[in-house]
Amino acid sequence: MTVRLEEGPGWARAISTLATASERLKKAEDQAVLKEAHFQRGKMIEGIDSGAPGGKPWRKHAPLTLLVRRFKGKSGSKIMIATSALRGSVKVVPLPGGAAFVGANRKVGKVNIAALHDEGRKYSKPWTARQRRFFFAVLRKAGETRGPRTKGSGVRKVFLPARPFVGPTIARWGRPKDVKLRFEKNLAASMGGLIGKP
Numbered sequence: 001m002t003v004r005l006e007e008g009p010g011w012a013r014a015i016s017t018l019a020t021a022s023e024r025l026k027k028a029e030d031q032a033v034l035k036e037a038h039f040q041r042g043k044m045i046e047g048i049d050s051g052a053p054g055g056k057p058w059r060k061h062a063p064l065t066l067l068v069r070r071f072k073g074k075s076g077s078k079i080m081i082a083t084s085a086l087r088g089s090v091k092v093v094p095l096p097g098g099a100a101f102v103g104a105n106r107k108v109g110k111v112n113i114a115a116l117h118d119e120g121r122k123y124s125k126p127w128t129a130r131q132r133r134f135f136f137a138v139l140r141k142a143g144e145t146r147g148p149r150t151k152g153s154g155v156r157k158v159f160l161p162a163r164p165f166v167g168p169t170i171a172r173w174g175r176p177k178d179v180k181l182r183f184e185k186n187l188a189a190s191m192g193g194l195i196g197k198p
Contacts, residue, residue, distance in 0.1 A: 028190035030098050035186045036179060037092040037100035043173045044102070047165050048087050054168030059161040064138075071138045086113050086165075103166055120162030124155045131156075 047053025061069070089106035104114035 025191070026098070028187055030094075031190040032183050032186035033098055033100050034092065034094060035190075036182055037102045039182065040102045040169065040173060041090055041092050044090050044165055044169045045087060047169050048090075053165040054170075054172030056168040058163040062159075067138050067142045068135075071141055086117055089114060114166075116160065118162060118164045118166060121158075121160045123158050125158055127154050127156050 044053065051058045085106070086104060089104040091102075091104065093101040095101055106113060
């Protein structure tokens with residue numbers, strides 16, 4: 001019995017695919033890593049928008065903060081600390097070796113807003129005459145008799161509670177087994193898209 005092999009129309013393409021398999025696999029892996037990074041970024045953005053990253057609600061505004069918001073004509077109590085700036089600063093940055101950075105490292109003035117949200121801050125700040133007049137006007141309109149918290153005669157204490165968005169997101173959506181499943185699915189999809197391309 002004689003077996004005769006003939007090259008079909010897809011033979012050259014198959015040989016080309018095998019010859020570049022290693023390169024194509026690396027490209028597919030990089031694409032899968034970036035897809036996972038963008039997934040995590042999306043979840044961080046969702047958490048910022050909802051005020052509950054990873055399902056963990058941020059601490060609510062202090063009563064005095066709500067009084068100030070109402071005095072300025074702002075309704076509602078949604079947590080807003082440079083939220084639009086923070087939201088826009090969450091990026092995915094490809095790194096050498098097929099890794100990726102997901103997060104925010106942006107300053108507004110001298111303040112790193114990501115660190116401010118994630119860690120919170122306590123500090124003392126001198127009152128200006130204008131600030132004192134404003135706060136007392138807020139309190140009078142609200143019918144409050146207490147004054148703003150001050151230290152000495154001209155210093156106010158400022159407390160911004162931590163409202164983290166990275167840690168809770170990764171804790172909820174970055175579990176190793178879940179990341180592995182998504183990565184394998186994304187890798188398969190990337191390989192499927194690359195196989196057969198010239």
